[in-house]
Amino acid sequence: MIPAYAYLWLSGILFTIGAVGVLIRRNPLVMFMCIELMLNAVNLSFAAFSRYLNSLDGVAFAFLVITVAAAEVVVGIAIIVQVYRAGRAMDVDELDLMKE
Amino acid sequence: MGGLGAAMVILFAFVAASMLVSAVGVVAFRRPIYNALALVANMLGLAVLFLLLNAQFLFVAQIIVYTGAVMVLFVFIIALLNPRADIRLQRPGAEWGFGIVFGVVFAALLLIILSTRALPGKPGPYTPEAIDAAGNVQTIGRALYTTFLFPVEVASVLLLVAAVGAVYLARRRIH
Structure with a gap:
């Protein structure tokens, strides 16, 4: 069984990379991609919490985040x-x- | 069962490493098309992790919505605009300093929080066995249309507004 912390670490590192990308890149398309990276990182921790707390809330939230990201x-x-x-x-x- | 667990750990390590590399690629490549392809690789890796986390519905949604729709849109726009102006070297200005300081501070905060805190929350009834017995998509569909009915309706209105807004923006000429 993979520990939940492995997913949370990966998610945190991906979020940090995306945030730094938004700060240092000046091309709007690339900044958008970095924002997508951050949203994906958050989805990963939602899914990890959902799995390790035996709940569906995280999956539902991740689904809503995907919807909002598409609109954005x-x-x-x-x-x-x-x-x-x-x-x-x-x-x-x-x-x-x-x-x- | 031990062999399966070891295989899952190896798969996780491989996918996590490729996701980190592709995330750095999203930030670091000069040409936007390479950024987009790195992001596709990152999203496919995330889909595999969703599968490892027993979230099959998210796996499918991730591939259809993100890798399918969103990234196709990005690649289309990059091909359409052909942004040659972006190849110019970025001058490392003040934003690099801000970015690096922010990254270090944020990573330090993460380190503190993730290494000192236990995971809170008490486990709910939806164990993987219970979800698999009732059907993964069925369980999530029931939750989405009962517990999360209002957020789902708000999201549907948001999608409608976004579609109308995009059509309006695409038709109008800005001078």
Whole structure:
């Protein structure tokens, strides 16, 4: 039997990698992928808790997280395509129109 | 049974190692298409872990929704936009400092929490044997449409809104 801590460690490390990726990358597509990585890491710990506590709540939550992630990706990619169509650079540091 | 347990440990170690490597690939590759392929590898590894965790429903949902739909969308967009501007080298600016400091602090917090805390919570009735006896998908379907009925309905409204929003954004020209 694999200990629950193995899954939680893996999940934590994956989440950290994704968070650092969001912080250091400036391409919106890659930042999106890093966010997906973080959501996946959380799903892994949901499933691990669900299994080791003999509960279904974690699985149901992970299912809802997958749903929300799909919606988020659809809208986010639509926005990225619009930004690209408007002829702006693919760099979040240069997308600062709403700062002013 | 001992042989099966050892095989599961070996499988877990292999999948976990490949997931860590592909996660670093998602962050580190320069060309977005390589990032996307690394993310596909990562998600397939996660699907295998769901299977190890006796969450067959999540395994299927993960492959259909994430690896199937979301990553196909990513790859399509990368192929469509052909973002040549991204190949330029990133200057290691202030965000690298923030990222590294955040990573170290977060990893230290994880280390403290995971090494000092016992897992709380009291086990529920859904042992793997009970779930397998009633059917995995049947059990989760019943939970989703009874206990989690309201969240599922909210999620369905969210998906509807996202679909309408995406169509609206795709039709409109922003000048």
